[in-house]
Amino acid sequence: MLSIIRERLRQGHRTGKYPKEEPQLPERFRGLPQLTRDLSPQACAAAVAGCPFAALSNNDDTLQINLGRCLFCADCPAAEQGALTFSNDYRLATRKHEDLLLGDEVYRLTDRLNKRMRKLFGRSLKLRQVSAGGCNACEADLNVLGTLGFDLGRFGIQFVASPRHADGIMVTGPVSENMKSALLDTYAAVPEPKLVIASGACAIGGGPFRDSPEVNNGIGDLLPVDLFIPGCPPHPYTALDGLLRLLGRL
């Protein structure tokens, strides 16, 4: 008992000050991309052709990036050509699929839920996580939210064991053929009203497994998605920021 107390004192208090203080992210962290303005049409086309996951597109000779498809690659061919740079900004979650498209405007982060939904979930949100073909990186960094560094519970958000106890589902993975029906069953078991959160590039658009015949390229039209959290995998702060914004807590 004494040794437990001694160790507890040595380990100290470790819960971060977020959201009062901004988190310190590693210098090499790749967050919100900044697109280079006024690219020549050739440079634009080269950047579009370079991405293996078709995250970039040419919108009237202006480069546009789909953050739902972007894997924030360290060797991004478009970044190497100077078409974009990755900033250190971890805030990426959006409410609508079209908001994931970033051109030269300001990136539109998620809105808060409407008043009724905020009243229901704002102070207590229980989520059932469903891994549908995920590689366990998204899952691992969601699990991390429960550790004492983040302490998700202090925001009233909790992952629960049963869909019957949940206010929504948090989906990871590209939705493999073999998980499709289990995902739909889990969703059906959650009582109304309910939220669907797509966490990670796979759940949003198939991620690195896009166009494999064994996956559904993410949730797609299978379920109505209320929050998109980009990243491969999303940083725990990206997920936390998205959740808190959705609940109107930021």
Added chain:
Amino acid sequence: MNRSRLIRFRHGACLPLTDLPRLDFATFRESLFEEVATHARVASFFGHPTDEGLDLYAILVHDWQGELALLRTQVTGSFTSLTPNCPQLHLFERELAEQYGVRPEGHPWLKPVRFHTPWIDAADIWGRDPRQHPIPGDMDFYRVEGEEVHEVAVGPVHAGVIEPGHFRFQCHGEEVMHLEISLGFQHRGIEQMLIGGPHPAGIYQLEAAAGDTTIGHTIAYSQVLESLADCEAPLRAYAIRAIALELERLANHVGDIGALAGDVGFLPTASFCGRLRGDYLNLTADLCGSRFGRGLIRPNGVLFDLNTTEVEKMLQRLAVLEPETRGAIELCFDSPSVLARFEGTGPISTDDAEALGLVGVAARACGLIRDARLHHPFGPWEEGFNTPVIETNGDVSARGNVRRREIYASHQLLRDALKRLPPGPVSAPLAPLAADSLAVSLCEGWRGEVVHAAITDKAGKIARYKIVDPSFHNWSGLALVLRGRQISDFPLCNKSFNLSYCGFDL
């Protein structure tokens, strides 16, 4: 003796396919058994369809000779199952049946593995409609019948934030008579997507083959391509790979010990380790920007270097983390109530572990010295590794202790690697891959040995890519340890193995 029929080679070799004899099946079978009887184990066993039939490749490993051996044969339609004589092949043969519609006659447990349609135009051996995607978990489960016997079915969706899998327990009261594990829910078709490559997307698919073993799988992939291209990565790149590999091992082992402590209700260690695991992940992020090592390892090098200041900073972080980690772990391994729960739970004998072909932490906990860093170093860097960690009891306590001691060993390895970083570049251009060749690579990921093998076609493109995650061997070990145990021991036994679903499902 059939020894001359074997192709023996060292790790990193590129073998021209024309040099590989195609043995007749009887000779293949006899040679394989002979090798296994003389302490070889099967690292990989896979098929590659040709115009005449299905080529089968068996990659055998002689650990203490640091040697690999290869056997090739060809089958059509069906072949005599090798599993009754060599149980470690059981899943490999089921996989062949599912992928290519060949029947291993006499296989004692012939069921689908990942529930996908056959990869070639072949009849499904279970008679399922080839135009329809199979239903996952749709197979004949082993059942025990009798009064007071009941079945407990769990999954695919589990209670925690974890991956999906289906477990069926045949119970008599609290006692589990048999556990059958049916996976495949995470199947994304990775091996099929890699065909025709190396594609630009390939490395990212490998990074996400098992997201907690990104470094292990990307090193194995890079080594295969380097072997096929006959290129050596720069020395400094090997050193940075070794650093990343040990950081990955530290993060996962520390997390696992926290999870083991949590499962027996010892919360201090569970909480401390949860936080410490994140700190090790952040060290990987300091190195490459991603907590999981995404974007670090590339064929023929690494994408990120460490300058002197960064090395110094990492050493300082380690100097803080090491005593905190030791404190958190020792607390748990000094508590009689924890040890009482760990010791004797979920034991597996050395003989069973050997028969099933277990690898990694699970094998080393049963006294089997299997560590690719020791036996099959790749490149000059790992040749200095000489400290595998071995426990002998084969129970939860042994698996926990292997992790505990490997954490301490990894601290030492990391410090040494950081202090001895060789100068020079961290990447070099990769030459085109040799045509009509085969290469095999092993990498000791944190769970165990990751084995990749690739065969190229006449244009030097990947014609077959085979991945064996350590979990592929070890899931059967978990099923076995539950026999005769209480069902309430399952979570603890499961954590002590902590196997990958997606690494198995691919």
